[in-house]
Amino acid sequence: xxxxxxxxxxxxxxxxxxxxxxxxxxxxxxxxxxxxxxxxxxxxxxxxxxxxxxxxxxxxxxxxxxxxxxxxxxxxxxxxxxxxxxxxxxxxxxxxxxxxxxxxxxxxxxxxxxxxxxxxxxxxxxxxxxxxxxxxxxxxxxxxxxxxxxxxxxxxxxxxxxxxxxxxxxxxxxxxxxxxxxxxxxxxxxxxxxxxxxxxxxxxxxxxxxxxxxxxxxxxxxxxxxxxxxxxxxxxxxxxxxxxxxxxxxxxxxxxxxxxxxxxxxxxxxxxxxxxxxxxxxxxxxxxxxxxxxxxxxxxxxxxxxxxxxxxxxxxxxxxxxxxxxxxxxxxxxxxxxxxxxxxxxxxxxxxxxxxxxxxxxxxxxx
Amino acid sequence: xxxxxxxxxxxxxxxxxxxxxxxxxxxxxxxxxxxxxxxxxxxxxxxxxxxxxxxxxxxxxxxxxxxxxxxxxxxxxxxxxxxxxxxxxxxxxxxxxxxxxxxxxxxxxxxxxxxxxxxxxxxxxxxxxxxxxxxxxxxxxxxxxxxxxxxxxxxxxxxxxxxxxxxxxxxx
Numbered sequence: 001x002x003x004x005x006x007x008x009x010x011x012x013x014x015x016x017x018x019x020x021x022x023x024x025x026x027x028x029x030x031x032x033x034x035x036x037x038x039x040x041x042x043x044x045x046x047x048x049x050x051x052x053x054x055x056x057x058x059x060x061x062x063x064x065x066x067x068x069x070x071x072x073x074x075x076x077x078x079x080x081x082x083x084x085x086x087x088x089x090x091x092x093x094x095x096x097x098x099x100x101x102x103x104x105x106x107x108x109x110x111x112x113x114x115x116x117x118x119x120x121x122x123x124x125x126x127x128x129x130x131x132x133x134x135x136x137x138x139x140x141x142x143x144x145x146x147x148x149x150x151x152x153x154x155x156x157x158x159x160x161x162x163x164x165x166x167x168x169x170x171x172x173x174x175x176x177x178x179x180x181x182x183x184x185x186x187x188x189x190x191x192x193x194x195x196x197x198x199x200x201x202x203x204x205x206x207x208x209x210x211x212x213x214x215x216x217x218x219x220x221x222x223x224x225x226x227x228x229x230x231x232x233x234x235x236x237x238x239x240x241x242x243x244x245x246x247x248x249x250x251x252x253x254x255x256x257x258x259x260x261x262x263x264x265x266x267x268x269x270x271x272x273x274x275x276x277x278x279x280x281x282x283x284x285x286x287x288x289x290x291x292x293x294x295x296x297x298x299x300x301x302x303x304x305x306x307x308x309x310x311x312x313x314x315x316x317x318x319x320x321x322x323x324x325x326x327x328x329x330x331x332x333x334x335x336x337x338x339x340x341x342x343x344x345x346x347x348x349x350x351x352x353x354x355x356x357x358x359x360x361x362x363x364x365x366x367x
Numbered sequence: 368x369x370x371x372x373x374x375x376x377x378x379x380x381x382x383x384x385x386x387x388x389x390x391x392x393x394x395x396x397x398x399x400x401x402x403x404x405x406x407x408x409x410x411x412x413x414x415x416x417x418x419x420x421x422x423x424x425x426x427x428x429x430x431x432x433x434x435x436x437x438x439x440x441x442x443x444x445x446x447x448x449x450x451x452x453x454x455x456x457x458x459x460x461x462x463x464x465x466x467x468x469x470x471x472x473x474x475x476x477x478x479x480x481x482x483x484x485x486x487x488x489x490x491x492x493x494x495x496x497x498x499x500x501x502x503x504x505x506x507x508x509x510x511x512x513x514x515x516x517x518x519x520x521x522x523x524x525x526x527x528x529x530x531x532x533x534x535x536x537x538x539x
Binding site for chain 1: 389392395416423424425435437439441444446468469471472473494497504505511
């Protein structure tokens with residue numbers, strides 16, 4: 001049969017975000033796939049070299065749109081490592097709370113996307129509406145819904161507002177009550193079962209070859225999660241499980257995300273219970289923030305984002321601006337190498353499932 | 368074997384120029400360029416199977432590029448970043464695709480933004496930047512402000528209906 005070239009994205013209903021995959025298809029089967037990023041390249045790494053250490057805090061959340069807090073966290077962690085700053089205990093707890101709220105929001109957005117790719121449109125509506133309840137909490141805490149700029153070098157910007165405790169608990173109760181409904185509506189749904197089960201199966205060897213982390217790797221039977229394996233913030237002091245799947249298919253990855261939301265709710269409740277009521281939430285760096293100089297050094301910090309390992313490599317030469325910042329986007333391996341290597345052989349309708357369940361996030365690939 | 372013992376073993380086998388611990392589980396090791404591949408392969412066999420990313424730093428004053436290979440070991444829960452420096456005037460370095468296939472795109476990224484040629488990596492065409500016509504943009508001697516001024520020029524902004532705008536204080 002004659003082969004055709006199909007430009008899958010950036011304007012395609014199955015594509016989420018500004019990203020494109022150029023496919024060569026034989027009928028419905030993908031013969032060759034070529035990732036085409038760059039639609040969202042804004043030159044963050046270069047910009048950061050030309051901005052003050054404090055100015056970068058407003059810049060970095062924009063690198064990843066669905067889950068911005070990890071950027072602030074990992075940047076702060078890297079700078080704190082270089083400068084040897086000890087973060088107060090309460091700040092660790094608040095950071096954990098923010099990161100887990102962010103994880104819930106990102107997971108809801110991402111599993112909602114599966115509904116868009118499969119034609120089950122109730123799912124994205126539900127998920128986006130529920131995500132909004134998490135954004136409400138963010139608005140109360142930081143004043144912003146999407147880009148919070150709340151985690152700063154040395155702690156967090158401000159203490160939590162009074163009365164936020166009950167709002168978070170209510171929202172968590174609500175979200176927890178929604179999970180059985182999601183399982184009923186989505187995971188037991190015939191469409192999802194037919195379209196996701198046994199599709200885009202990855203083995204552990206394939207994941208190791210691609211250096212994939214996150215849900216994609218955990219769906220193959222290992223519990224590799226940086227929150228457990230290289231704990232940061234307050235993750236050492238809370239009790240949670242890492243959901244692990246066996247099949248490695250798209251369905252398992254989607255299901256694991258729902259289970260991870262459950263674990264995040266569990267973590268958030270513990271944070272609210274165990275967090276010290278009083279105490280400082282940040283340490284002030286000496287001098288004027290516009291003249292901060294971070295001592296010379298380098299550090300690589302990484303955290304577990306909703307999509308896997310998210311890392312920053314920061315080099316300082318003792319100036320008022322960073323010398324070099326390199327962002328390791330969590331979806332780099334599956335979004336570029338994975339698409340090229342493992343999409344051929346699948347069908348056209350599986351392509352959006354790869355992007356949805358493997359969490360390909362174009363802004364963090366392009367930077 | 369903990370990380371300190373491993374580093375001392377690496378020191379016996381390879382020409383390690385420098386080592387620095389950020390904390391007991393995170394370390395940076397500088398190594399000579401021609402031994403980097405052997406060291407990477409050996410570390411992979413010890414369990415450093417996860418290549419987080421490859422970074423490049425432009426040390427323009429030393430006329431050198433520094434390539435940093437960030438490796439992570441899930442079993443021993445430790446990170447090693449192997450660093451090596453190559454000349455900036457004719458930057459060439461052999462690919463590590465035969466050790467870590469996923470390095471293909473990281474190398475392509477560095478080639479695009481720094482102009483380092485990776486010998487053995489077949490695909491080196493631009494990935495992010497379309498119609499790029501200057502030196503690689505992440506190099507320190509590239510000035511984005513100058514580039515955009517030359518490329519796009521100063522625009523002449525004219526405010527329509529400027530005569531009708533009432534300044535503050537003029538209101539009567």
